[in-house]
Amino acid sequence: VDGIELVSDGQLTTCTHLPYEPFQFREGEEIVGFDVDLVDLVAEDLGVEQAIVDTPFDTIQSGADLDTGKCDVAAAGMTINDVREENIDFADPYFDASQALLVAADSDIEGEADLAGLRVAVQTGTTGQEWARENLPDSELVTFEDLALLTAYVQNGEVDAGINDNGVLYDFAGDNPDVAVVAEFDTGEQYGVAVRTGNDALRERINEVLAAAREDGRYDEIYEKWFGT
Ligand code: GLN
Incomplete structure (x- = not known):
């Protein structure tokens, strides 16, 4: 054509x-x-x-x-x-995006400052993984192959928090009241x-x-x- x-x-x-x-x-x-x-x-x-x-x-x-x-x-x-x-x-x-932080709905985590010493889920090869490597030197980053695994591990409590794009995490939290998006990190991304x-x-x-x-x-x-x- x-x-x-x-x-x-x-x-x-x-x-x-x-x-x-x-x-x-x-x-x-x-x-x-x-x-x-x-x-x-x-x-x-x-x-x-x-x-x-x-x-x-x-x-x-x-x-x-x-x-x-x-x-x-x-x-x-x-x-x-x-x-x-x-x-x-x-x-x-x-599409505009930034990174965001997903935690269990009953978690005390409110933002970046609370993540030191905790297990934080990231998705392999993504800008979220890169952001976490640069900004969370004191967290244990746990890497998942896809978003579904990352969110499942936040839900079952095997990790303390998950980092991914705001659009997908707000969508997931909207469908799952046991988790919440508690912070966004203004990375100014565009798809x-x-x-x-x-x-x-x-x-x-x-x-x-x-x-x-x-x-x-x-x-x-x-x-x-x-x-x-
Ligand atoms: N926007 C993020 C990136 O480009 C995540 C994309 C994805 O996981 N599909 O790395």
């Missing part, structure tokens, strides 16, 4: 790392979420269907999945940063959909679709669907 070559004919293949609710997660047989709806707009614009591949977050951000042609795009609630820009190309930002380095045709098309969706209300509809009250 218009100088855009897709790795599989007739479909836009998206790499993601499940689950990252409400950005991408399984609902029955289906994979749904904010990122899924957003990339669907790109697929629709290209006249193809989106096909989603679940893959480790590390091979998404390292560029391996995009470089080997596993996927056309990566959409994984992934923060745009300089290190990743060396390996993949990001389209324009589509971007990524393409293989140099795939400007696809990156520019994503930017056009995103701009149009922000303009005509489709972006707001998707936002409301996943984050509205």
